[in-house]
Amino acid sequence: MTRQQTAKPRWSELAVGCAVTEAGSARYNRTGDWRSSRPVWEHAHCVRCGVCQMFCPEGCIQFEPPKDFPAADLEYCKGCGICVHECPTACIRMVAEEE
């Protein structure tokens, strides 16, 4: 899932009504670019309830093998902190992105 590199379209290349005609093309918008801080998990307290995954507006939290703990795909995690706010065991915290 890499960012699609396309030239800016000419007027004659626009789709009808500027529609987006490719299903799933939102994946080209790497919302991770906006992030100023990222979520960091403390697995010791995580009960794997999946609340963070459900609330994440980017749908970028996956339960990763081998231990099946949640983790954010940083290509898309925009650093909103909703997962931190919603986690019932307070096992996620936001850490500032350094330069």
Add this chain to the structure above:
Amino acid sequence: MEERIGMESSIAIAEVVGRCDVDVVAAYPITPQTHIVEHLSEMVANGELKAAFVPVESEHSAMSVCCGTAAVGARTYTATSSQGLALMHEILFIASSLRLPIVMAVANRSLSGPISIWNDHSDVMSDRDVGWVQIFAENGQEAVDLTIWAFRLAEDRRVSLPVMVHFDGFIVSHMIEPILMPDHETVRGYLPPFEPLLRLDVDRPVSIGPVGIPDIYTESKFLQHKLVVDAYQPIVETLEGFGKYFGRHYHPVETYRAEDAEVLLCTMGSLSETAMTVVDRRREKGHKVGLMRIRLWRPFPFEDIYRAVGAVQTIGVIDRAVSFGGPPGPVASELKAAFYRKPQQPRLVEFIAGLGGRDVALADFERMFDVLLSTRKTGQVPPPAFVGLRE
């Protein structure tokens, strides 16, 4: 087959919309458009018309529903007027920019305030720049014909734009007229099934109406302008096709006794019919006066205007709306803009008339022609005048 019947224009329009095999009608009733949507809802309720009638809670919702149904490929119709058109305003841009071929009747009526349910063109002029094709019918027959035509043009794949069919509220909408009504099979023979350029379809997902970042907005507006301008050729062709099929001929600009005219009066909508009577009277007296009737308002038919005006040096323009603090007549400013591109400009005399249902009587036209003839003689263009104003 066509049958000549005496019928109120609104009912005739509704009947013919049914014969166009419309799939969805989403509308909110507003005077003087009410009879059209009332009758359509009756036709659906009686099972005579196999369509969905969506009784929405406002015109804003009506146009929103229309956008949705046109986007799934349903042939969509609505009708409105005045404040109703104004309430639709923001969605009108969505319909045109998404290229949804909705057909809408506008029974032209003034805007508040003071509250007025009567006829003028202030609703049209407030929605001049919404990117729709806009055409005027002068009587019930024309409203019926241009409604059928509007579906054909809107759904033409070169165009795929929404179309407004304008006609004067009450004066046309409530008039009982002899109308040649084509039967269902005849309309079907003219109107092919709707094949949209793009449709919302779960099997082939698309997103319609996404954000347009600064990188593409300029291109999208250029394209939109071009599409409306380029609709001109398909408009002329389809009107010609309509004429061949139905035997009734329509043109972007029509003239009346203009061939050797020395002065021309320019009208839009039903006033043209009264104006013709006065042109005839003047011709009997040997006055070389003629009429130029603008039928197509958007795209603006520049070349037809130049052709109609020809070498005429004095033109009067009747505007039925006011651009407050502006030129002040919207049609007059359009003509001025058109002739500014030319090496020579005719003298343009501006009249504001027929506001909020004020009658424009034969005597008013006589006075306007007097002004035009004296302008031609003296070369002095009087300032814009509100016809019949009590001073």
